[in-house]
Amino acid sequence: MLISRIGSLLPACMRRLAPLVIAAFALTGCTANWGWYVVNPTTASGQRNLWFLIDGLYYTIALSVTAILISVIVGLIIALPGLSKRRTPRAINRVYVELVRAVPILVLILWVYYGLPQVADISISVFWAGVLALAISDSAFQAEIFRAGIQSIDRGQYEASQSISLNYRDTMRFVILPQAIKRILPALGNQLVYMLKMSSLVSVIGMQELTRRANELVVTEYRPLEIYTILVLEYLVLILLVSFAVRWLENRMMAGDTR
């Protein structure tokens, strides 16, 4: 059922994309400097180049999805002490969030890949260095999103939980978090989109994702305009699809109750 629903969404968003694509190609008519032969799907080399570019999608998605899964979990773990009545747990939360937010993602990627193996005496693959850097960086934002979401739940929900003797864990698990997650779903969707875009930075340490592929092809083909235009379209399609999927999920969850 899920697949058929997504399938029915696809043509709709493709239709919306069509004018953009047409506009992009129309621009090519304005100047003599375009050379689409480099990705012309009717020639063997063009087709090879096109697939080379699109193949990067796998790592872009794998990086982003793995990183966001980790960052949601880490973010929740960091958010909970931030809600404590006591000062020390709150301080831990503040320090983590402020420190991590202060480091640019690109710097964090470089540090995790080149610095961490020396400090911790471990070897880390390009993929996991990228995932780790993206996840750490995003977890600070996730923590803030979770904190705001949990704080938006009415105090009466805690009191009712206490009045039927639920402990802290059960209160969070069965009462607070299910309601909070529903409220922060749009924000989580935004973070996923943000992560998909930021994953392009992992290209600097050699991850074969969309951006890296494009860079490599530019070096061999000397057609930056056409290749980077394809790159832009790749991200555009990917992110619009994700946006639609998130909205669909939101509607579905809202349908669960009429709140």
Next chain:
Amino acid sequence: MTKSFISVTNVSKFFGEFQALKNVSLDIELGQKVVICGPSGSGKSTLIRCLNQLEQHQSGTIAIDGVQIDSSPVARDALRNNVGMVFQQFNLFPHLSILDNLTLGPMRARGMTREQAVELATYYLDRVKIPEQMDKFPNQLSGGQQQRVAIARALCMEPKIMLFDEPTSALDPEMIAEVLEVIEELAESGMTMICVTHEMGFAQHVADQMVFMDHGEIVEMAPPKDFFSKPKSKRCQLFLQQILRH
């Protein structure tokens, strides 16, 4: 030393500088029905919220069934086995069905199986007269129905005492009666209850002890017959005049 089932002795509670309760003492026996009334801000709600530790009192003692009520695990056990609460705003869990609202406590806090919990929930939904609504969600019900579900949820913990914190204050007038009726039936079945309410007709009918509070103190305490016919204190007379004028 303390023989009463609930024994409140010299309890004081501060919110910052503001003293919400001033040396309040009150004894309640098993089976008693106590109605607390008084102007808003008089400490009625604070008092019953201290009884199940939704608020922590700063001085004095509260004992239920001989157990000191504080933030210790022993006290938590005593509260779990003894005290149920119904809130002004119902505080049902909006993301759970009526049935799940009722079974959550029994399953997670009392270790019941789902079958046992469902059986219990069905029984109490029947008692609050909405057995047919169990698969709906709270916001699909009227206010009166929601409050009756909240009462059933509290009863599913099978407490010895029920606390009601202005159970009808958030309801439309035409729904007050159905909720009061359920509470009255509960009273008749012998449940110990402490009820904060402005419904004086109900109080007269149900209570065997009236408590009047003002400015954080218990000003007057009497059986309803005496309380309504010959209140002793000036403040209580004034309050009753105002509330019974309509």
